[in-house]
Amino acid sequence: MKHSLFMAAGTFGASLLTATVLAAGDSNLPSAADTPLPLTSRTLRNPAAYIPPQCYTKTQDEAGRAHNPCYTCHTVPRRPNYTYDADLQLAYDFPEDLAVNHWTNLFADRSAAIRDTSDAEILEYVRTSNYFNASGGISLYDVLADPPQEWDYDGNGRWDGFRPDVYFNFDAQGFDHDPQGNATGWRAFAYHPVPGAFWPANGSTDDVLIRLPQAFRTGLDGKPDLAVYRTNLAIVEALVTERDIPIEPVDEAALGGIDLDRDGRIGSASKVVYDWAPLEQRLMSYVGQARDAQRAGEVHLAAGLYPEGTEFLHTVRYVDVDENGDNRLAPRMKEVRYALKRLWVDYSKLEAKAAAEFKEKRDFPNRLKTVRGNLESGVSNGQGWAYTAFIEDASGELRPQTYEELVFCVGCHGGIGGNRDGVFSFERKLGSDAFQAGWYHWSQKGLRGTPERRLADGSFEYAHYLASNGAGDEFRANRELRDRFFDAQGKLKEAELAKVRDDIAELLFTSPARAMALNKAYREVVREQSYYLGREAMLAPLINVHEEIEPGTETGVREIQ
Numbered sequence: 001m002k003h004s005l006f007m008a009a010g011t012f013g014a015s016l017l018t019a020t021v022l023a024a025g026d027s028n029l030p031s032a033a034d035t036p037l038p039l040t041s042r043t044l045r046n047p048a049a050y051i052p053p054q055c056y057t058k059t060q061d062e063a064g065r066a067h068n069p070c071y072t073c074h075t076v077p078r079r080p081n082y083t084y085d086a087d088l089q090l091a092y093d094f095p096e097d098l099a100v101n102h103w104t105n106l107f108a109d110r111s112a113a114i115r116d117t118s119d120a121e122i123l124e125y126v127r128t129s130n131y132f133n134a135s136g137g138i139s140l141y142d143v144l145a146d147p148p149q150e151w152d153y154d155g156n157g158r159w160d161g162f163r164p165d166v167y168f169n170f171d172a173q174g175f176d177h178d179p180q181g182n183a184t185g186w187r188a189f190a191y192h193p194v195p196g197a198f199w200p201a202n203g204s205t206d207d208v209l210i211r212l213p214q215a216f217r218t219g220l221d222g223k224p225d226l227a228v229y230r231t232n233l234a235i236v237e238a239l240v241t242e243r244d245i246p247i248e249p250v251d252e253a254a255l256g257g258i259d260l261d262r263d264g265r266i267g268s269a270s271k272v273v274y275d276w277a278p279l280e281q282r283l284m285s286y287v288g289q290a291r292d293a294q295r296a297g298e299v300h301l302a303a304g305l306y307p308e309g310t311e312f313l314h315t316v317r318y319v320d321v322d323e324n325g326d327n328r329l330a331p332r333m334k335e336v337r338y339a340l341k342r343l344w345v346d347y348s349k350l351e352a353k354a355a356a357e358f359k360e361k362r363d364f365p366n367r368l369k370t371v372r373g374n375l376e377s378g379v380s381n382g383q384g385w386a387y388t389a390f391i392e393d394a395s396g397e398l399r400p401q402t403y404e405e406l407v408f409c410v411g412c413h414g415g416i417g418g419n420r421d422g423v424f425s426f427e428r429k430l431g432s433d434a435f436q437a438g439w440y441h442w443s444q445k446g447l448r449g450t451p452e453r454r455l456a457d458g459s460f461e462y463a464h465y466l467a468s469n470g471a472g473d474e475f476r477a478n479r480e481l482r483d484r485f486f487d488a489q490g491k492l493k494e495a496e497l498a499k500v501r502d503d504i505a506e507l508l509f510t511s512p513a514r515a516m517a518l519n520k521a522y523r524e525v526v527r528e529q530s531y532y533l534g535r536e537a538m539l540a541p542l543i544n545v546h547e548e549i550e551p552g553t554e555t556g557v558r559e560i561q
Contacts, residue, residue: 038150040374044403053103057070086561090560092551095367105535127320130332139397161400168443172436174187186211188440189208190441192430193206199508205320207329212307213307216228217229217232218290219289220288227250227255231250241274311339311341312423316335371410381414383422405531448509471486481507522535
């Protein structure tokens, strides 16, 4: 399948109009009851939809104690991410127009809907797929072959964006296959979920898949070659994580004469050695046809960066519960998110861009970010990536996300210190000691039994998050986790933490009752189509979130992490 996002790269900028913004002082500020805008609209009802709701969290409690969930995103970066934003842990550094929190769904009371919806009803809903049709085909793929007029941004009668083509039919190496058994190129991988919002305990399950371009899947003879593809994926993993990656033994000569294990000879290799220091003439190479594409300058290689043409697919789903009470992926998808690396941006350009953004923020502190894109081509993060996505319509079927809904993606995948080339998940992939070396989908093996991730200093990541944040979610609204992991004085219970070290499900899973309540709450947002007011599942109006905050106000956090 050709990907029209890639093909449209040359016209990407030409079709980008300036977004219409409703000012913060406008008497017509949006409410859930507003008349919906056309899907192709470029109006921003929230003038800075790229600033996530979590950034309005009250980081000081009534006793004056500081809570710091901010460090997971805003931190000291690792090159080639040059966005230093760790100081955002210390103050609410908003432009003046954003003193008022536009994410008003955080304060909505959905208790009546939760109470009036039975568990049986919501279970039937989340267990009904909105991705596959009755014949096993991908509903969106078929619809997008002849898209509704209201989805056609440029009016050319066709869909110029990504058409979902994953069948979630995985083999023992995590590779996806269509109903005829043909490989789609997608490969699932398991990872440690980022602390906070993406835990099932806080309302959603999710998964991530990666796909490299055709040249990375093709041998020197021009034929599809699984050994070539596996090896190139391992090379990308080595570059992103900056560590050696064990692989199944391969013949280096057949892959293009690349000394993968750095043993000084071309023979059999059982690992990809990370050894990249171009100023010292220590270089690395892809294999198969990607080797030739690299030598021709058609694709590039550098530590911490994905090659151009890399794709990620991320589904966000409701929380289902199995017969043991464990959380699992629901068949129904809240969102299908897609990222494509359209072009290569090297270290010098990334550093210059970060410096320019820092200077603009200093010189024009109240100027909002301009996000380029539209619902078909996706939105740009300014670092070579385009993001597009689908989300439930009021009836629960998937539709394209609007420009404003896509701008929301840029907040996390754009200029923050906490990601790696705009991506969170792949750097957090489980290693070679995990089931299938970490190459598997959660439907093949769930989170249960996954050990806790260790940080560089040897500490445990989730324990560190709980200690820093004083809660199991950014909003400190998850009472279930608070009661289990903290005592009455707010101190962590070591016995409970010890359980998490060998099994993160002990922390990340929620009870069946809470799972159903979270599903019910989120479905009300779907029915309202009020995503622009916030798409988090909230069981009650939040109290630990500012409805309004003076820009520059200190957070109470005293030490940058």
